[in-house]
Amino acid sequence: MVTIKDIDYFSLCEHHLLPFFGKAHVAYFPNGKIIGLSKIPRIVNMFSHRLQVQERMTQQIAETINDVLTPKGVAVVLEGEHMCMQMRGVEKQNSYATTSFMMGYFREDPKTRDEFLKIISMRK
Numbered sequence: 001m002v003t004i005k006d007i008d009y010f011s012l013c014e015h016h017l018l019p020f021f022g023k024a025h026v027a028y029f030p031n032g033k034i035i036g037l038s039k040i041p042r043i044v045n046m047f048s049h050r051l052q053v054q055e056r057m058t059q060q061i062a063e064t065i066n067d068v069l070t071p072k073g074v075a076v077v078l079e080g081e082h083m084c085m086q087m088r089g090v091e092k093q094n095s096y097a098t099t100s101f102m103m104g105y106f107r108e109d110p111k112t113r114d115e116f117l118k119i120i121s122m123r124k
């Protein structure tokens with residue numbers, strides 16, 4: 001399993017035209033083909049540099065990696081702080097949204113998914 005975590009991204013919410021930003025965590029289970037590790041953050045950037053919705057961005061990153069590598073599985077987790085959430089009401093100032101999209105092994109095999117979730121929850 002190849003995991004790249006804590007990829008910073010910065011995007012703009014298409015509903016409110018306000019920034020949202022945070023970290024992306026990406027993993028794939030190679031099926032012979034691998035790509036340079038720097039390509040993964042580039043794919044994240046490609047989708048964050050446009051008006052976005054966090055849920056859709058999560059899915060787009062996963063599907064693109066799936067198309068490029070045809071791996072045995074892809075997992076993408078995005079943590080996002082949304083200015084549009086934080087600006088409304090004091091209660092929500094420290095909340096952030098987590099979205100995930102799992103394909104292949106990560107969807108079908110709880111052990112593989114748990115391994116990924118364990119890796120991304122470890123602090124450096």
Ligand SMILES: [Zn+2]
Nearest residue numbers: 013015016084
């Ligand atoms: Zn918004």
